[in-house]
Amino acid sequence: MSEMSGMGCSHGGRGSKRGNGSGDPDGDCGKYTRYTAEQVEVLEKVFAECPKPTFSDRQEMIHNYSILSNLEPKQIKIWFQNRRCREKQKKEANNLQSVNKKLTAANKLLKEENDRLQKQVSHLVYENEYIRQQLENISLDVTNTSCEPAVNSLQYSLRASNDPSGLLLVAKETMTEFFSKATGTLVDWVQLPGMKVLIDVFK
Template sequence: MGHRDEMMAATSACKEGTKIAMDNGKYVRYTPEQVEALERLYHECPKPSSMRRQQLIRECPILSNIEPKQIKVWFQNRRCREKQRKEASRLQAVNRKLTAMNKLLMEENDRLQKQVSHLVYENSYFRQQTQ
């Protein structure tokens, strides 16, 4: 699988919310300690280079049994999750604003409809008075 294929697979998996199967067909499961270490590293550098990933594996014993490709995919998925969270948060904020605007517009519409009804009633009354 080439670099472009890996990126597309990771992006596709991210969009579908699935995990990527490694070449041997097994899903990668990380221990809570490994996830904690990876999260800590992610906050230091969300997009480590290939050399930096190799260095992480050498320097962090808890990650030593994880393939560099698996680390790369973990970081891709983590960046994707963060992007999805930010987008969801942005959309929730937009939704709250639109809901508030909708409420105001419905209240104004109600007020204007009552005003129209009142004016129609007055118009009818004045027409009767002038006949």
């Protein structure tokens, strides 16, 4: 508000195409000019202390720094406007970069975890096949009555060593760990349809 009365600019950034008689009382500040390194240095210094100077702050700058005396107040205002814009863009770019870094790191971890789990699955499939074979062999032996006592004792010992409740416990713990890692939260073990088959094997 005070700026308008002070500068007498026709405003909201409207008005002329650059460099002609625009009716802008600030004169030919519409011409494109490159500020000198010294001017930029001073402006940067002020910006570091006060990124959003008021009208009177800007007037004061022009008075205090002779190197800025050839600049119009409007030019100072626009310089700070663009400078804030550049600062914001820089910050946003930095933020995006840091988010990108974090996501890349997370992606790497997930890939590693995925590899590890795939190997675990392969191993379990192999183990499952091995146990299935063992059980098939045992059931074949059971049909051979000539060595029934031996078979019974073998069956018993196998059952004992591979205690189904113990295996179930291991399976339960593995699933809990798996889901916990997969979801990032601790979950209760839930019996899935596919798992019922596995459990029935031991019944």
